[in-house]
Amino acid sequence: MILKDNGDYMDKKRFHVKFWGVRGSSATSIERNSKYGSNTSCVEVQINNQLIILDAGTGIYPLGEKIYLRNNPTIGHVFISHSHYDHIQGLPFFAPLYCADNTFYLYGEQKQSTCFQDIISNYMMKPYFPVPWNAFRAKTIVLDIVPKQVIRIDENISISSIRVNHPGGNLAFRINANGKTCCYLTDIEHREDFSNELINFARNADIVIYDASLTTEEYSQPKYIGWGHSTWSVATKFANDANIKKLVLFHHAINKNDDEILDMQNQARTVFPNTIAAYEGLEISL
Template structure:
């Protein structure tokens, strides 16, 4: 792959919990994990259960692996695949892992503690790869090398969350998951995603679910957005392609196909994320 290539691959597209069933095969049931490959530079966003499949794919390359893993937040569905990411068990591999500090808890301690007794038979010390942690926060800019940069912004979500933007030359991708939207489009968020080629957006709910239509309880305060809000943001920010992501765990293939059709009618450059889907910029 040359440095003219900017490839985005979806390994996990669900939110909250992995889920499987005959009516969920087209879109998949693994939790959040997205790979961005720019030349030889590997960037991974979130480490839900989808990172297991990514790990097997990377090992099939039969090469030493160097990568950057960006965690939006440490809720379980975004980190639960880390103990099972097989490249961590190979000593010649190197990863830089980025995320937020949680008050008096360092980012590294939060990650390592998910593998403590009695929760896991796998300990962090079992990992043989060279693993390094870097704490980041809103508006931090990371120089990946070869002209590739990432920057972050905070989103409204319980216990805090980061969104990320990757820029390389005149190409870009924004990863915006776990976001409680406001009534009006957030101007800071709109500036953050302005003109991006790909906007990956939290569409956990529909407007009816979020606002509580048909006498059902609303989902305000849950820390998630809707596909309708994603469409509006994409229009106002002149986004190239909108990718609806972080699907509600009970959402069936038929429901997601219906959402995709409705979204395309409002913004034709929309697609619903599926496991294994690749997008080239």
């Protein structure tokens, strides 16, 4: 069955992934990055008629424009992997949050004794930002989640998480729906000795989005150990070990230009052929 939604067509069995921001650390609008894009982490996942958003980096701004222009009441579920700026910086500029007809659930971890609501609202305060959280007109429901907790969006869609290695702690997400699986593992540092827990988390996934911020040469330098990021070569080893179907290299470092990212993709394909380096506007249907 096809539902018409003001210009968007949504198949009841749809599982569609779109990349709105693929860069790490900071947005970098410079010409040599223009092919892959400059916005920071944001991935839209449309499943059936449900909207799921992974991270709220600057890429959530153009996603918000699309939703805003639909001019329909929107319900969305925003999962934040962690609160480093490149994963939350777009949230105050997400236009649908200023529309009273909309409802957004926001999921993230509390840190020490600070609940997730305070973590993502406190940075929208003077002198850092002039518009406070309570300027949002949409209904917002902010929920603390913990690793391994399973969130059910509806009877068909579940999202689970796992703790991964990154400064300050981070969550990876696994989305299951329609018999398909999409895993989001960004801001993750592991050598090739993955834990069984991590492998099982992504095992047999249809698509895995994996941090490939660093080159193998960079990661061989001691100064990059502990940065909390990974390489294309570790990503491809992980893809083979977990028996996944498609690998998406993600969270491109701000110093990587288009040619370097393409080169990384080509090297990765020699190990795991079904690899693509994420770019803004990339769409994958499962």
